[in-house]
Amino acid sequence: MSEAEQTAVAEPQRIHVRRLDPAAIGAVMSREVANFKTFWKGTTFSSVLEPIVYLLAFGLGLGATIVGDVGGVPYVQFVGTGMVATAVIFSSVLPAMFGTFVKHHFQRTYDAILATPVDVEELVTAEMLWIGLRAGFYGSAPLLVTIGFGLDPAWGMLLVPVFAFVTACGFAAFGITVAASAEKIDQFNYVTTLAVTPLFLVAGTFFPIDGLPEGLQTLANLNPLYHLVELVRGGAFGFETVDIFHFGFLLVMALGMWRLAISRMQKRLID
Amino acid sequence: MSAPAIRLKQVVKTFGPITAVDGLDLEVPTGICLGLLGPNGAGKSTTMRLLTGQAIADSGSIDVLGHSLPSDGKRARAEMGVVPQLDNLDVDVTVEENLAVFARLYRVADVPDAVDRALELARLTDRRRDRVDELSGGMRRRLLLARGLVHEPRLVLLDEPTVGLDPQIRTQLWSLIDELRGQGVTILMSTHYIEEAERLADEVAVMTAGSIIARGRPADLVLEHAGRETAEIYAAPAALAEHRERAEAAGLRVRPAGPAIAVMGAERATDGLIPESAVRRAASLEDVFVLLTGEEAE
Numbered sequence: 061m062s063e064a065e066q067t068a069v070a071e072p073q074r075i076h077v078r079r080l081d082p083a084a085i086g087a088v089m090s091r092e093v094a095n096f097k098t099f100w101k102g103t104t105f106s107s108v109l110e111p112i113v114y115l116l117a118f119g120l121g122l123g124a125t126i127v128g129d130v131g132g133v134p135y136v137q138f139v140g141t142g143m144v145a146t147a148v149i150f151s152s153v154l155p156a157m158f159g160t161f162v163k164h165h166f167q168r169t170y171d172a173i174l175a176t177p178v179d180v181e182e183l184v185t186a187e188m189l190w191i192g193l194r195a196g197f198y199g200s201a202p203l204l205v206t207i208g209f210g211l212d213p214a215w216g217m218l219l220v221p222v223f224a225f226v227t228a229c230g231f232a233a234f235g236i237t238v239a240a241s242a243e244k245i246d247q248f249n250y251v252t253t254l255a256v257t258p259l260f261l262v263a264g265t266f267f268p269i270d271g272l273p274e275g276l277q278t279l280a281n282l283n284p285l286y287h288l289v290e291l292v293r294g295g296a297f298g299f300e301t302v303d304i305f306h307f308g309f310l311l312v313m314a315l316g317m318w319r320l321a322i323s324r325m326q327k328r329l330i331d
Numbered sequence: 332m333s334a335p336a337i338r339l340k341q342v343v344k345t346f347g348p349i350t351a352v353d354g355l356d357l358e359v360p361t362g363i364c365l366g367l368l369g370p371n372g373a374g375k376s377t378t379m380r381l382l383t384g385q386a387i388a389d390s391g392s393i394d395v396l397g398h399s400l401p402s403d404g405k406r407a408r409a410e411m412g413v414v415p416q417l418d419n420l421d422v423d424v425t426v427e428e429n430l431a432v433f434a435r436l437y438r439v440a441d442v443p444d445a446v447d448r449a450l451e452l453a454r455l456t457d458r459r460r461d462r463v464d465e466l467s468g469g470m471r472r473r474l475l476l477a478r479g480l481v482h483e484p485r486l487v488l489l490d491e492p493t494v495g496l497d498p499q500i501r502t503q504l505w506s507l508i509d510e511l512r513g514q515g516v517t518i519l520m521s522t523h524y525i526e527e528a529e530r531l532a533d534e535v536a537v538m539t540a541g542s543i544i545a546r547g548r549p550a551d552l553v554l555e556h557a558g559r560e561t562a563e564i565y566a567a568p569a570a571l572a573e574h575r576e577r578a579e580a581a582g583l584r585v586r587p588a589g590p591a592i593a594v595m596g597a598e599r600a601t602d603g604l605i606p607e608s609a610v611r612r613a614a615s616l617e618d619v620f621v622l623l624t625g626e627e628a629e
């Protein structure tokens with residue numbers, strides 16, 4: 061063994077490793093991007109088509125025949141702005157739940173990633189951010205579609221992707237938490253039926269929640285999607301002071317879910 | 332003597348009632364290829380996971396390339412390459428994208444250059460733009476190996492690199508691993524194929540039930556545990572039992588070998604102890620493995 065080799069081993073190389081290293085997070089996200097390139101067309105197609113179908117059915121069907129205006133807003137615009145929330149939850153919780161489970165159990169992707177200088181905190185953060193970005197982007201599609209249905213563009217709408225991103229991060233982290241806690245993929249059915257469906261129905265998307273009994277109204281206030289819907293309508297029709305509270309709620313939810321997802325995944329991925 | 336690349340001291344790892352690693356002491360000197368030879372469930376993969384920080388030991392200490400685990404696991408992982416037992420490539424994306432993602436995960440400065448080098452190593456340069464699920468089984472395994480080497484690590488963990496592969500693919504991988512050895516990369520390779528260990532390992536550690544029960548150069552291990560010559564005796568079960576009794580009474584070690592028994596240290600047998608019909612051959616690592624682990628070798 062030569063002198064040079066000896067020192068090489070005795071003094072470990074000082075590699076720049078830090079907590080929540082942006083390089084690690086970026087690398088994990090780059091894997092998602094590479095995979096996304098193989099199916100982005102389908103995602104884009106359904107993200108745009110779905111709100112169109114909904115708006116035709118609800119907005120024009122219901123709006124033209126049964127419901128007129130809601131608080132002075134034509135029903136098609138009321139539903140169209142609210143549909144951002146629907147798009148966000150479906151493009152965040154579901155991919156997070158199924159994607160995480162499949163990558164962990166079937167593709168063993170996380171095994172491969174955690175053998176590199178990346179830890180669970182960075183892995184979960186990257187997965188959450190990626191879904192957040194994607195859902196923030198595609199979640200804003202209903203707003204564009206609604207503009208096509210006659211909604212006047214407003215500067216405030218530029219903030220909608222940000223609101224959608226923060227909400228989606230929270231729901232992505234929730235989905236990752238569910239996946240980390242589930243033993244079998246069928247258990248996701250319970251989450252979809254018991255959590256996702258009520259959340260998107262009682263978010264103020266299809267009807268204003270102030271018409272609900274008081275107990276339900278209080279519950280709806282705990283629904284992140286309700287806060288998102290309020291913010292989107294703020295962006296479209298003018299913000300109010302209370303919107304700061306709505307945004308704060310979403311931020312706190314995202315942060316809390318993020319930490320929870322990390323701790324659940326840590327337990328799941330590290331023996 | 333320089334610091335070893337890997338040092339495990341009295342490492343214990345349990346999963347509920349199962350003790351997967353049981354007081355393991357193991358040192359891998361820099362620059363050698365150590366074959367970790369053990370039957371199914373011996374704790375080989377668990378040992379590998381302990382070294383990457385994907386499992387945390389209940390007790391004991393682990394150092395990898397001078398980094399203490401689990402606290403410094405990230406630094407250790409930055410300098411080592413891991414080739415898993417089970418294929419976990421991204422099948423929908425291209426060969427080169429698989430490599431590029433790992434080059435980024437390893438924080439390689441020049442990603443395109445690293446990808447080119449890895450492609451060449453895996454002999455997949457002309458398939459770089461193909462999706463992984465279009466590759467043959469052998470190409471996939473070469474890619475899996477090259478992916479773990481994309482950052483030119485000085486330590487490589489190979490967990491059963493050729494398990495379940497057909498002989499031709501196995502030979503391809505062996506020559507790739509041999510190239511690595513030639514470059515002075517330290518290798519820890521788990522396997523339960525005796526031939527693999529014989530072909531590639533400078534030293535072999537026999538692992539069973541979570542700890543190492545024998546360690547040394549293959550030739551030394553053979554001499555120490557199995558002597559020079561092994562005699563395989565084929566006969567009817569009753570006769571075999573009799574031969575076995577007599578050989579053991581004479582102080583020789585005997586193991587089952589399929590339909591036969593193998594008597595080790597046959598060169599020391601007194602006249603008449605071993606029948607004329609027996610097949611005499613040089614003692615092998617397989618003899619040692621079966622003797623020590625009580626398992627039939629593959």
Ligand SMILES: Nc1ncnc2c1ncn2[C@@H]1O[C@H](COP(=O)(O)OP(=O)(O)OP(=O)(O)O)[C@@H](O)[C@H]1O
Pocket residue numbers: 331346349350351369370371372373374375376377378416491523
């Ligand atoms: N995550 C886990 N949870 C529970 N038990 C585990 C876990 N990982 C390993 N074990 C158990 O620990 C023991 C050692 O397993 P390990 O995978 O390390 O063996 P191995 O030597 O790699 O075997 P093989 O040759 O089959 O790959 C086995 O009994 C296995 O069932």
Ligand SMILES: [Mg+2]
Pocket residue numbers: 375376377416490491
């Ligand atoms: Mg194994």
